[in-house]
Each structure stands twice: as structure tokens, then as C-alpha cells.
Amino acid sequence: MTDDPEPTADGSGPTADAIAGLSRSDPLAAVSPLDGRYAGRTAPLSPYASEAALMRARTRVEVEYLLALGGLDAIPIGFDEATEAALRRIYEEFDAEDARLIKALETEGAAGYDATNHDVKAVEYFLRVRLAEVAEEGESGAGESGAGESDAGEASDAPLDDAESLYPWIHFGLTSEDVNNLAHRLLVKPAVSEVIVPAVREVRDALVELAQDHRDTPMLARTHGQPATPTTFGKEMAVYAARLGRALGRVVVANEDLSGKLAGASGTFAAHRAAYPDVDWRGFSESFVRGLELEHTALATQVNPCDDLAALFDALRGVNNVLLDLDLDAWLYVSDRYLGQEAVEGETGSSTMPHKVNPIDFENSEGNLSKANSDLTFLADYVTTSRLQRDLSDSTVKRNVGAALAHCLIGYSKAADGLGKVVPNETVMREELDATPEVIGEAVQTVLRREGDTEAYERVKELSRGRSVTLDDFRELFDELDVDDGVREELKTLTPAGYTGFADELVDEIDGVGGPADE
Template identity: 45%
Template sequence: MLIDSSLSELTALSPLDGRYAAKVQGLRPLLSEAGFMAHRVEVEVAWLIGLSTLGLPELPAFDAAARARLLRVVQEFSQADAARIKVIERKTNHDVKAVEYWLKEQVADTPELAAAAEFIHFACTSEDINNTAHALMLQRARSSCLLPAFESILQRLRELAHQHAGQPLLSRTHGQPATPSTLGKELANVVARLQRAIRAVADVQPLAKLNGATGNYNAHLAACPDVDWPAFSARVLQGLGLAQNPYTIQIEPHDWMAELFDAIARANTILLDLNRDLWGYISLGYFRQRLREGEVGSSTMPHKVNPIDFENAEGNLGLANALLRHLSEKLPISRWQRDLSDSTVLRNLGVALGYTVVACEACLRGLGKLELDAEAVDADIDACWEILAEPVQTVMRRYGLPQPYEQLKALTRGRGITQEALQGFIAGLDLPAEPKARLLALTPRAYIGLAARLAADI
């Protein structure tokens, strides 16, 4: 087999770095290895600048030029910088120590900063830097990629719900004909669910800690006993836009991450449910799919127009949730004060969110192709007069007629009924004139309750 093993779109083991690479461009600067390094550098610099404000005799406050130099290190961090850190890591065999040594290299040409070099990573354990970097990474990925992807689907669904608010739809409970709804109302149901799920994703508060090897500020206090380290740590984190978790072991326990991943998985599950239903409606002929010039549906059946976008979304949502649920179950568990089993798992944050983003794009693409076949939808519901057994027996109940449910069951269960037969049955009922006239005028398509109003109100 003459296949080059060097990494490319064609040789990538993960489709996120191959087939779907273009779809996750927004996540790559945030959740890749280089993105992780960049965020670690940002945390190290924030800690160092914070230390310089404490008034320690050994660390005078930085002047404006020195502070600007440090901020440029963060703002101008490049792929070449990440590559240099990897070179250092090959010697140290420790990724955070490599970041520290690289940062010392960067400030060596600035005397004021070079003199303060040993305050880089001062009193920190690696996890202080890592957990804070992860919190920044996830917070930014959520706001710049994940929530916009969910919101785009939500907006499209709301538009469709309003557009089709009054389109009668034959419901199917247990796969069998049931009390009608409208297409808009069924989409409005998803809108309502997704709105709540998106709020849950957005409301999770990222937490971080900068409190030393086992969460007690031991080294901090040994070196500088007069500093209020918990308050200082909270200020540094607040400056980064994060909240402090004051009680931790060596690692921040990741409970907030579990909340976030569970919330994302719930939103994904709602979308998975939607994609399966739309797949089914396409199969029933309720929707046609807008054609793309040159596209092929089957290698042997030229007529095929497959619902591939909804199938793609379903598959990738499943992959995303498998990873998200493993992350939420595994990350909050650590042996005693720390074990490293979380470290390798955390390197898959981009994979879990990447599959979610790919799935959302596929779902949105599918929604954009849908074209309602109203005639097919109407024909389906018009053929099911037996669904009016429900309103007939309910009206009979109100007016005290004997065994209303049982009579309609005998008339319709498992056999259906024609318009003529049902209206003949209604005509023979001992009902007041007004409700009898209402029932005789009722059609399956008109029996939609408040569905149209509910859809329009979403």
C-alpha cells in the first residue's frame, strides 16, 4: 500500500482533521494543542502581572513597557511559538514546564522581565495553569462556536414553525394515526425544548483555581505569609473572566465541566430526535429535498434523493454524546488528591465539541433543503376519518350518551372508517342540534385544536 503517513486531509485518522476539517475551523485556534498552549501562556502572564502588583520587594511593579511586552507575548502567540514549546517539551518531557521555559526565553531580552523570570509559574502547580486554560478554552468555544451553531438551528426552526403554523399534520403515536397537529406546532415543540436546552448550556459557570499543589496555598504561604492568597487568586481569575472554586484538591474537580457537557448532550439529544423525525417525514413524502446540481444519491439507483444531511447529523450527534458523556462521568473522579487519568481525556475537548458543530451544520443544511409537499400531507390526513372517533366520543360523554368510548371503539378500532359511515353514526346520535352540527361539519384536517395558535406564538 503506497500511502504516505504524513498528516493531511487524506491521511488524518480523525475525520475532524480530514473530511470535516473546514467545518471546525472556528474550534481549532481554541481547542487544539496550539490553542491549549496559547491559553496556558495567557494564564502564566496574568499570574505574573498579578504578582507584580502585590508590592513584594523582590518583584517591583512592572512599568508600562514591560506590561505591554508581556501582553504582546499573549496576543502574538503563533504556531511557530507552539512548535518551539514542543521542542522544549521533548527535553523536559513535561508540557507545562516547557511553557514556563519558553516564556522565560521570550522575556530574556527585557531586563525588567528577565530579573523577574523566577516569578513565572511562582508557587503554581501545573494544574493551576491547565485548569484555568481549559476553563478559558471551553468558555470561548461555547460563545464563539457552540451557541451560535445551536442558535442558527433554533432560528431556522422558529421560521419554519411560523411558516407552517396552520398546515394540518396527521400525528402518529406508536407509529399509528392519531389526533392531528400542525407541522408548525410539531416544530414549535422542538423550538421550546431547544430554547431551554440552550439556556442550560449558556448558564453553566466556568470555574478555575490557582491554589497550589493540593489546593491549600502551601508554597504561597511559605514564601509570602503576609499575602491574602485566596483573595489574590480570585482577583487574577476574575481578570480572566472566570469564577474561583475555593475548595479543590490538586485539580479543579471538573464538576462544572460535567454540567456543561451534560447540558450540551441534552441539546444534542433534542436535535437527534428532530433529525430522526424529519428523516421519517421525508420518507413519508411530506417533504421534498431541494436538489443540488451534479449531486448523486446512489451509485446504482439514479432516482435516489437521500436525506443524507439528517443522517449525517444523527451519526455525529451520537459520536459527540458518547464523548461528552464519558467526559462528564470520568472527569469529576480523581484518586485521592490527583491522578493523571483526566489529562489525556481532556485533550479530547475539541473532538467532542467538533462532532457537535459538524452535526449542527449538517442539520442546518438539511433544514435549508426542505420543501413541503402540502398535497401529500393533506392526502394522508384526509384518508384517516377514524381519528375523529376521539372528538365524537368526547362530545357524547359531555351529553351523557351511553358507552361513548365503547361505541366508537367497536365502530373504528383496527378497521378505519369512511366519512359517510362516521357521519351516518353522528346523525343517529341523540345530541343537541348545535354540537351535532359541529361534529357533522368536522373534518380530519380541521381537527387541530389550538395547534396553529401555539405554533404562531413560539
């Protein structure tokens, strides 16, 4: 039985009447902001995450399974190329009318069938309806083309002669989970590869551009919130780009490893073997699943173990955690005026403070990625457990995978928006460096160690720790040191802005530039 056989809400009732004139299809009436406020940003996921998309994917699995059965010598059905093409068009040309018919078959009955209260059974009856229509179209076409023909056998090229004879073979030997586990993965896999991965790459590309453009822009680093050895803004962006590239690579691998199961009600092929004991059903199953471009799960209960989905969800959390770190740092850089933001014409930053240009994109990204991580953690933990050989609690949970991906997508797009608006404030960065000359203390004591000074660290600590110092204070120290004049001059050339090590060159170490993460 379906987990939620409730009739589609028609918008009637006292609650719906509270806002007159809004239909349920209006984004302003959406229960979730994913389909309301953020509908424009989440729209690319609709072909993979909607209920209609799941119906289409189930239809695809059922049609392809029927065609695969027709390829077995033991099964008394077969299809020529025209018939195969006609059957595939059922899911290839799947539209809103088809989705509504399936929903009607499930919830209220249609086309002569009582309400199934079962979503997969509704797809089976839907296929019966469509097969009958294909047969009728074939008969009509054959009648027209056969007018005046002397040979009745040559007059008919109908793709399907007898639809009813195929009815027993739709969903033959299958359990709903055989269809569902494949259908869900046939949606998740392209959703990730066609929508999620490109969105992450857009953020990464923006980071790479910032890193390359500002590889030489010196900036004060902070550890524990306190001034630390200087870096460059470009190098810091390169760190995020490299991390994101590696995390994205793990998502790509996990997505490619999605695995499907087709083995019957307890994972034993019992019904298949009872009907046709001499057919190699195990080999058939593997061939069928791999034909859908999924890996094959040979050992399963009724449920396909969802360790593959859990690995994907965890990999996505890895991407999100990198970007959450970026969002937090970008917010702080804006707060410290290291980053300026280009004002959007007509945009309001505050309802009461007209001057405000707030880091709303990074804040929105942070919120959505945090929500996504909460959902992904729940999904990864939940879908990997099932009571004994099967229980239905995961069915409603899996319907929320699209919502988790949608929060990811919003977070990625908002992070990209934020990066597109920021402008490094080199003047502020330089002023802050000039105001914290104590950060060259590390370099000073290291050079003195090189020269054999056993008290190097202590000398610099006594001068600078917890005190306000200037470059002149350091130069006075240098003049007092018992070192060669060459070393003294070397020390005097040290400045905070020039003390960035190989930061500019490290930008070229971004993993994946020109490599797998960009392919």
C-alpha cells in the same frame, strides 16, 4: 511530567510510505475525520481546541499571573504600562513559531534548554526566551533613541530592563494544574459561546422559520406509529424550537459557571504561604481567577474539581438529544413523503439508483451527535474523579474535549443543512388525513360526552376500532344519534384537516423568541 512527551511525527516510516506524496498536514492523511473529511466544518474550533491553542492559553495564564504578582507590595517586582503591554503581547501575538518553540522545548530541547518532557515547564522556558527578547528589543530601542542625549536616565524607556530577574517569578508557587485548569476553561468557554451556541441557534432559527411558515399546515400525527389526533407541521417544529431554546439556555448557564482554581500542589497555598506568610494569597487567588472571567473554586485538591465541566457536558448532551429526536423524526417524515428535499445540482444520491435524494444531512447529524454524546458522557464521568489529591489520567482525556465539541458542531451544521433543504409536501399530508377519517373519533365522543351521552366512547369504538371507516360512516352514526339538530350539524362539520385544536396558535408559545435564547 507531561502525559505524552512523544516527538512530533515527521511522516516517515513504512506506514506513512503506504500513500506516497501525502504529508501529515494534508487533510487526506488525517487520522481523524474531524481534521480530514470534516476539516472545513470543524475549523472554527481550531483556535480553541488545538494543541497550539492550549499552549497560547497556558502562556496567557503564566503572563497574567506574573503581572498579578507584580501588583503585590511584598513581591520585589513591578511593571509599568509599557512593560505590561509588552508582556501581554507575548500571548496576544502568539503564532505558529511560538507554538513550535514550545514543542521543541518539550520534546528535543531548544534555546539552550534541554528537553523538558513536560508541557507546562516548556511554557515556562518559552517565557524566559521571550522575556529575554523583549529586554533585548528594549535595550536596542533605548540605544537608538538615547544617541546624543545628555541624560542617560531619560534616554531609556525600555519596557523591560532585566529579564533574568523575572525568571524566578514565572510559575512562582504554582503547580501545573493551576495553569492547566485555567487554560482549559479559557478555551472551552469561548469555544462554547462563540462557536457552539451560535451553531445551535442557527438550527433553532431554522425551526422557528418552519414553524411560523407552516403553522396552518395540517398533518396527521402518529403515536405508537399509528394515526392519532391531527396537528400542524408548524406546531411540531415549534415543539423542537422550544425544547432547543430551553436546552440551549442550560448550556449558556453552565458555560458561565465555569470555575477556576489557583492554590498550589495540594490546594493549600503551602508554597505561597511559606515564601510570603503575610500575603493574602486566598484573596489574591480569587481576584486573579475572577479576573480571567471565571468563577472561583476556593476548595480543591491539586485538581480543580471538574463538576463545572461535567455540568456543561451534560447540558450539551441535552441539546444533542433534542436534535437527535429531530433527526429521527425528520428522517421518518422524508420516508413518509411528508417532507420533500431540494436536490443539489450535481449531487449523487446513490451509486446505483440515479433517482435517489437521500436524507443524508439528518443521518450525518444523527451519527455525529450520537458520537458526541458518547464522548461527552465519558468526559463527564471521567473528569470528576481523581486518585487522592491528583493523578495524571485526566490530562490525556481533557485533550479530547475539542473532539467532542467538534462532533457536536458537525451535527448542528448538518441538521441546519437538512432543515434548509426540506419542503413540506402539503398534498401528501392532506391525502393522508383524508384517508384516516377515524381520527375525528376523539372529537365525536368528546362532544357526545358534553351532551351527557354515557356510551359515547363505546359508540365510536364500535364503529372505528380496527376498521376501515369513511366520513360517510360517521355521518350515518350522527343521523342515528338522539341529539339536537345543532349538535348533529356540529358533528358533521368535523374533518381530519380541521381537527387541529389550537395548533396554529401554539406556535406563538415558542420559548425564547425575542427573549434570552436569542440575545
